Amino acid sequence: MFTGIIEATGVVESVQVYPEGGARLAVRAFPMTVGESLAINGVCLTVQQVEDDLLYFDAVPETLRRTNLGDLKGGDCVNLERPLTPESRLGGHFVQGHVDTTARLIEIRTDGNARVLKFQLDDTTYMRYIAPKGSIAVDGISLTVVEVGADWFTVWIIPHTWAVTNLAHRLVGARVNIETDILARYVERLLEARLWNDTVLNAQSPQIDLQ
Template identity: 50%
Template sequence: MFTGLIEEVGRMQSASKQGEAMVLTIAGSVVLQDVKLGDSIAVNGVCLTVTSFNRSSFSCDVMPETYRRSSLHRLKPGDPVNLERAMLAGGRFGGHIVQGHVDGTGTIVSREADANAVVFRIALDDAEQLRYILPKGSVTIDGISLTVVDTGSDSFAVSIIPHTLAETALQHRQPGAVVNIETDIIGKYVEHLLQFRQGESSRSGASSRLTAGFLSEHGFI
């Protein structure tokens, strides 16, 4: 599990591709301080397993499912990437629950200054994912834990403070760039539970009081 607080911006060194499988080699320093084989490191929000490393870089495998769902296959040597090690059990939880399991990608459609902040609007490749994104809720963009400003029919906006912009690869992202999106896991679990319980009720003929309307009325969603 991760928190969405980026530890450093690394650099892509190489990508060895064979069909929809890849081996990435990424340069870093902070995330390598206590690294071990098998450790998890989020690369642009994608949880990857360290398969080899040296003093200045690490390598990891990318399987076809990750290749298809994320923007990792678009990376080129020299590209900046956001890096975060898995959260320690006794560490500070400064962001939100981030699994590193990307739901899909989105495209930055605008980047506008707003006083000391920068507002990014992102159009989702799969607009169905918007049901998990709500104003003032949490969303992960390229591994960064961010708060949603507003949502539209097929897009949403986030406002970035100067520190976050300066300390992440988002500073290099311009309109047209493709980013990884992970929506809030809590909403996905609530939806799954509701569907499961409704299915049980249909089979048993009983009715459940736990509905989307009930949760909304009592402030859960």
């Protein structure tokens, strides 16, 4: 579990794609040990090998299909966050590190000291979990949604976030990872269960003929 508050950025050293599927990523980051978890652009991965500050991670085919990790190449800047601990402050929102889909950056504009970014979802079925003033993780960054359209949403970026994440390296057309708010998904699931229970109870209730 993460918070979406980026600790640091790292640099991709290399990406080795396996012929049978999947890939191994080498990222320069902070010292860690084998077996620890790290969110890279919002994707929870496990450290497989360590060489000083060079960390190696394996990404399975499903991860490459669902996220932007397959787009990475040497020299790319990535967002890094270690998991929550019992002593951690929850400065953002609950982020699992399980990316739902990707989105395209379709507009960047400035408004005062802020930058306004507009994203278009690749899989619009996840738009139902995105609401104005709700939380969303973009490349692992906890952000607040401002506007929502049929297949797009906007976020406003403060100068600090722009300076300490990989957003400053993103150009229009870039693909980013999207994780919607887990609370929205649980609410939907609970409502579906309630509807199913009501349907079953109504079907099982005896029909009384008042004639």
